Amino acid sequence: MRVVTFGELMLRLTPPGYRKLVQAESFEAAYGGAEANVAVSLCCLGTQAEFVSKLPANDLGQAALNSLRRWGVQTGNIVRGGERLGVYYLERGASQRPSNVVYDRAHSAIAQASAGEFDWPAVFAGADWFHLTGITPALSPELADICLSACRTAKEKGLTVSFDPNYRAKLWSLSDAAAYMRRILPYVDVLITNENQAADLMDIRIPQTEINGDDVTDRGYLFLAHELQKNHGLRYVAIAERRTFSAEDNSFCAKLYDGEALCTSVKYRMDIVDRIGGGDAFAAGLIYALREGFSTQEAVSFAAAASCLKHSVEGDSSPLSAREVLSLANGSANGRVQR
Amino acid sequence: MRVVTFGELMLRLTPPGYRKLVQAESFEAAYGGAEANVAVSLCCLGTQAEFVSKLPANDLGQAALNSLRRWGVQTGNIVRGGERLGVYYLERGASQRPSNVVYDRAHSAIAQASAGEFDWPAVFAGADWFHLTGITPALSPELADICLSACRTAKEKGLTVSFDPNYRAKLWSLSDAAAYMRRILPYVDVLITNENQAADLMDIRIPQTEINGDDVTDRGYLFLAHELQKNHGLRYVAIAERRTFSAEDNSFCAKLYDGEALCTSVKYRMDIVDRIGGGDAFAAGLIYALREGFSTQEAVSFAAAASCLKHSVEGDSSPLSAREVLSLANGSANGRVQR
Amino acid sequence: MRVVTFGELMLRLTPPGYRKLVQAESFEAAYGGAEANVAVSLCCLGTQAEFVSKLPANDLGQAALNSLRRWGVQTGNIVRGGERLGVYYLERGASQRPSNVVYDRAHSAIAQASAGEFDWPAVFAGADWFHLTGITPALSPELADICLSACRTAKEKGLTVSFDPNYRAKLWSLSDAAAYMRRILPYVDVLITNENQAADLMDIRIPQTEINGDDVTDRGYLFLAHELQKNHGLRYVAIAERRTFSAEDNSFCAKLYDGEALCTSVKYRMDIVDRIGGGDAFAAGLIYALREGFSTQEAVSFAAAASCLKHSVEGDSSPLSAREVLSLANGSANGRVQR
């Protein structure tokens, strides 16, 4: 049985080191996208995963597809055709200077895909989990419908559906995103979110008494998770708590609510190599852990460790194995040389 | 007095060495486009040149603009705005494997520009020459009209107009290009072309008796040049004769007809470093030479040498100085170390 | 239906540019081996292919395996375990200086594999072709037996078996290799060889009257192919004719004998980017063409073009598509820019 994810795969172009785009004489090339990152990370953890999308029938589309196969991602349901491959330029921040993303993703093959190109019942044969983020429905109204249709089929076929709203202001408005949340949440089993998205997209606000400056109390998170779970009939609510002190200095902590208890991971303070894909690695870690039957506490610890380690490697997706993630989740966080 | 060129400037992404696109892990970044290449080459030869275009108001547009300023190109009339910067991917060929270009230039800022954005009378103040290629009008019907309008203004202001059809089958059909030729040729003083374009776009065919396999006799070229000159009232007809034996092994020779004599350059056999922009360096060399008052023979020799040397450097445009080009034009072609 | 190949996959370490090993401060890393190269090239041509081997259960073994998956090679029957991954260091030659290979492949996982680790009937399910070279049996006596056992099973299952002796003096003696040829040839349908191997390993010598210096007449090659075909009941005999003028300047021509006619390809004169894997790309091209039902003439033309183009790209294996190979096989050899 395998996990299916669906979304856009883009060419990522990054100037070397800490050069800004206006200083770049070359770019490191990689391919990434939230849902593809989840599929790659799942394969590296040891789970079978498939990525579904549409890629242009040219050399760039092929290179993007190959970048997934390298890690073992199944690509048999990727449609080939369309106008172009989306591109995003990433300028790595440092200290007080933020990382900066310039998107050039309009008119991409997937953004122009139509419903008839995806045969969801066939895609979901042999699958038990479907993962989606809010980026894909934001790309076009047609894709918004395709995502709903995929979720509907997934549910009919008995798959678990996980969803991360992943709100991007450059793609759609908060009100459009909130409206879409109401359409898709009925199909969702596992929701991955944070307090800002809960407030802005799902209208759940933590009481002010549970907030101290940047910090939220455990009671506050429990309230949030419980409301979401109750309102939308969710199986699990995962909450990612990131704090950004500088471009390289972030903390990351996660919560997981299973309807009974809210379990919390260690809070990691990270010296970041590559910030992109930290959330996707969390999603992958969570899916892996839940499918492996980990307890709620084990699952949130594993998923947070997977996310933490992603920040220490270059690229959009995490090449770490389950063994490496478990080593950190089990407490070995001192970075001592392994020899 | 300066030379003005008008067209599209794209980001060029090239895998290192002889890697194919599907093998690329990084790209060398440069910015190029036929008319921008001419402007850069002119500046390096020692002529004042300005490039007019539209570039997006983001970091990529700024980096593209900076790449021109570096060489001294004037950029004060470049409009900022629009959707995106065009991109092209260049896979360097070798031996029997051809170089391969993948365009991703649709929806670019310049392709979506409108007539009101360019104030040609202001642009041409202080200019005595306007250079254009057939790529720009192929980008959109609006641009086709803008080019005509620019030519009209240029003629009114007394500028010399040079034009290189530069036919690209991926941008428009032969019949559309031929129709456009009939509209623009009345404004052209200096035409840069070759026997294929003459036949396909301007309906001038060299008699079969003057063709031996790949070779055309001098009489054949004279016929061609004379017909073009006579039919369209041209001041100069320049003919570029390239023969392609392999990806790195080409010959290049040029002819220049001034209405009286057809002057011919040396034929260079080149071991090519970078094929792109060879024709643009020829155009720049020709404009430089004619503006400097070189004789027809000197001009064609200089322009051919400028093109030859471009093939020996990386990038779309030629950084060579007039001194370096003259050294080759005057016969110093043995590549001996200068020390 | 798919093609199966079996052999060793090594880490290839190459100093950048034309640096010698004693000058190297860094290495480009790739993974290659004759039979793996054939599988990669087949996938790029559009054929399903699987590679069978044994790789260590560490990060290097994983990276090697991933390098195959990237191109679509199936890796489900690769055994994981054993001591180490073989390495080879490649120093790129230039002009009169030959390329130089330093092997560090002893004690590799595959060289120490045992018969029980490969379940050939299971491997060959869904396969119609098995390709092998003389490198694999040379790695250990156990592997020599495993190869025979695999061939026996392949024949029982109705697969076509192709074999390239690929004699390497650093691995075994001529007499040991010749003795092994007598054991394996009964299972072979398609033999890929040249006049030296025919003489040294299979005791077929072209009459001196058919040899002029470095050249062999068509009658000479026909004699050779016919003798081999007749003696060993072969379906096809393919002969690769390489001439080495300098490190970058080689010619390549191929012959294919189907028991009736000897068909000959064009002779390519190549300006080489990377010499390694030229023979493997020929084998892949031949297998592709024969499986696609090409005529003997079409098949040898396609296979020679595939080999020729391999020399123009970096790495052990050919990333070229069938479309690109056909373009050359059909005569488009001038390397003109595709744009």
Place this chain on the structure above:
Amino acid sequence: MRVVTFGELMLRLTPPGYRKLVQAESFEAAYGGAEANVAVSLCCLGTQAEFVSKLPANDLGQAALNSLRRWGVQTGNIVRGGERLGVYYLERGASQRPSNVVYDRAHSAIAQASAGEFDWPAVFAGADWFHLTGITPALSPELADICLSACRTAKEKGLTVSFDPNYRAKLWSLSDAAAYMRRILPYVDVLITNENQAADLMDIRIPQTEINGDDVTDRGYLFLAHELQKNHGLRYVAIAERRTFSAEDNSFCAKLYDGEALCTSVKYRMDIVDRIGGGDAFAAGLIYALREGFSTQEAVSFAAAASCLKHSVEGDSSPLSAREVLSLANGSANGRVQR
């Protein structure tokens, strides 16, 4: 109206990463110098700026000049000629190991320039600000006089003059520098300095009661600024307060005194990418802010933010836009990804 700066532009050679000079196999090449850095940074902020110097009439001089044009710096008054381009080698420090600069700048074109080569009245046409540092007069007695003469002309033409002593012990003695300060300060409107230079070069010492270890009280700085302002009739006194905890870990804070109040910026704690040019970016930020009519508090906040951000990018000068600097000056310092 534009800003003019005058000084030396050198080739900067930096080993990649944290390699020491004795480990270097290659160098990253850039061009920098205190006054050129200010000009580049001003152009990136959006101010017209011109750099005046003398550069050799060879390819290196041209490359140096081009490096300025790229950012829009005007170079029309740069004299070409002289013996050589100065070079400096920069070894990037880390942790307890300091960055190390090896100068090879003796005999440079500018160090050997003579007064007659610069036509200051012509240079200052269209300019309203002249910036200078103490490095230029330290290069030769002739240059010391040229700087005074330039300042005199600048004042006559009504330009504002800013000066940063930038004392370098490798170029001249403290007593020579102090003597020169007495000659140049009469022409200075805006002085950029720190407490060490104030003591060593201008004989103003903060009372010990206002110093606690490494820290100076606001009253101490006010005393210092007021004394300098009063003694030398300055319009503004800017004080840069850097503290160096390790090679990558510095704090930076600035003060600006306008004769009435001493305004103080935020104190930034920085994880440094490239330390060189931090002071020049401060000067550029200050000039930009004062010319734009910012209040004293806004000006010091902007200038400190400009300096802080410079530390996060590679190279001698700051490519940051006014928008980016304002974002930090207005409090957005957490380095969160912009997407």
Place this chain on the structure above:
Amino acid sequence: MRVVTFGELMLRLTPPGYRKLVQAESFEAAYGGAEANVAVSLCCLGTQAEFVSKLPANDLGQAALNSLRRWGVQTGNIVRGGERLGVYYLERGASQRPSNVVYDRAHSAIAQASAGEFDWPAVFAGADWFHLTGITPALSPELADICLSACRTAKEKGLTVSFDPNYRAKLWSLSDAAAYMRRILPYVDVLITNENQAADLMDIRIPQTEINGDDVTDRGYLFLAHELQKNHGLRYVAIAERRTFSAEDNSFCAKLYDGEALCTSVKYRMDIVDRIGGGDAFAAGLIYALREGFSTQEAVSFAAAASCLKHSVEGDSSPLSAREVLSLANGSANGRVQR
């Protein structure tokens, strides 16, 4: 007089930046090994040093040998021959992700060396110090005996012998290592160790009352050093105290006991560039200091500073000069630019 060290020299292959091995497309190549690192560091400090080993008689062995000569290490007693050069792959860790070493050192030339290949009396002519680590005897039983024989000869010749147990669990068991310690300690004058090795290999345990969490009191270290000194008749006992907070964030402090007093260095908190060889740089600093006649306090300060600075440079060994180390040892630790 010179220092002699004896051990294995390996090719070190490191992916660029923070890439994991499974992400590597290239490797930085260097040559290292504990005892070779000590010899290189000694030469850079200004001491004559010789490294003794066995290297294969191929280009890789030559490159390894050249890498030592570059720094001035004497190599006249390196035996050439044997099967292969050992390799180790180093994946640089970051934040919570540890650095990871994959060894491929079995079957190396030195691991298969035999006693007759080393003529110790000749090697030690002109030498006054012999340094060894526990890695070398762990490579083979034969090497264990060779090391003892070398120590015996060294003592007979009047050399000082220093030893660092450098326990590696991948090479031998704790009990084998402990048994070997009992054989070699009688020859040792200067022992470099830490509290874990003292407990595991030499059965000296610090009383629990002297341990607070990760910290050991000075009384605890004094107890340890005194026990070791007394039991084994040592001249000096050096103790390295490393604490690992993350992959880049370590502290380092050293103690040196001369039979009378326990002297302690500053505790350095380091932002690490390259962790490998930190202990070897400490050993080199200690040998340098003791041979130069530094006091016990000066010696431990110098050795700790040498180790600290090693962490700030890339590669296995320290290229720092005695002047640079002294500057830190004398308190200049703020990393301020030297210009």
Place this chain on the structure above:
Amino acid sequence: MRVVTFGELMLRLTPPGYRKLVQAESFEAAYGGAEANVAVSLCCLGTQAEFVSKLPANDLGQAALNSLRRWGVQTGNIVRGGERLGVYYLERGASQRPSNVVYDRAHSAIAQASAGEFDWPAVFAGADWFHLTGITPALSPELADICLSACRTAKEKGLTVSFDPNYRAKLWSLSDAAAYMRRILPYVDVLITNENQAADLMDIRIPQTEINGDDVTDRGYLFLAHELQKNHGLRYVAIAERRTFSAEDNSFCAKLYDGEALCTSVKYRMDIVDRIGGGDAFAAGLIYALREGFSTQEAVSFAAAASCLKHSVEGDSSPLSAREVLSLANGSANGRVQR
């Protein structure tokens, strides 16, 4: 017994690939100089060699010195001190574009050295050969005298002296060089030259009847060699015949006259990787061969092969072993892969 060479060692900075200096963003760093190149090449061939010079007492001087030690060159008599290390910038030519050298060598430590800094009797202890080129005396009048004094001592000590005029027009005039030739030739045993230098510096002109265009007859070379030998009492006259067809396409052939016969090498046609140092590799090959007692024919064949192979590797000096050179000298010139 060893060979001593004396001269200048410079930092060589080369843009990557075929970039021109005005396009360079980085430089490959190496260290070279005619006489140092000879010493390095001799060590790689297996001869003991020492290089004498003066290098600044800074990190660049140390790096230069280390670059020689790496290959085994003895550096014990290199004086440390002086102002700066000379630099030269090398722009690699291609096809019709020549390579271009920009020197920045004035004021270097060696150019300012004085006679008292070199103790020639001590230098020549244990040496049997002294090699010098005309570059060193051209650097300063003092050096011209030092060279003569060194030659005088060398002759007194019984060393063989070899000399290559290596005329550089940028360093001195033809008449100064010719005058110096008359002073130094009395000490020379082995002269390495060509027909142009013979005419310009030593006033020996080949009769026009022996010249056909670019070619000289064997009788012409014999005349030249005999005249030189007779006039100056030389033991050997070596003549290098290079023809330059393009930047990468040269031929090289050598002649050696021993007073009786003129022996000629094969004429190599080379596809050049790096042209610099071709003559120095020839000198090294010749010195090696003559010291090894090769016959005149063997010596010229070996020296020409050594020079030919140098052109196929990057850098100023040849890392090739005697085995590799002999392989080519003995006729194995086809560049076939060694595996």
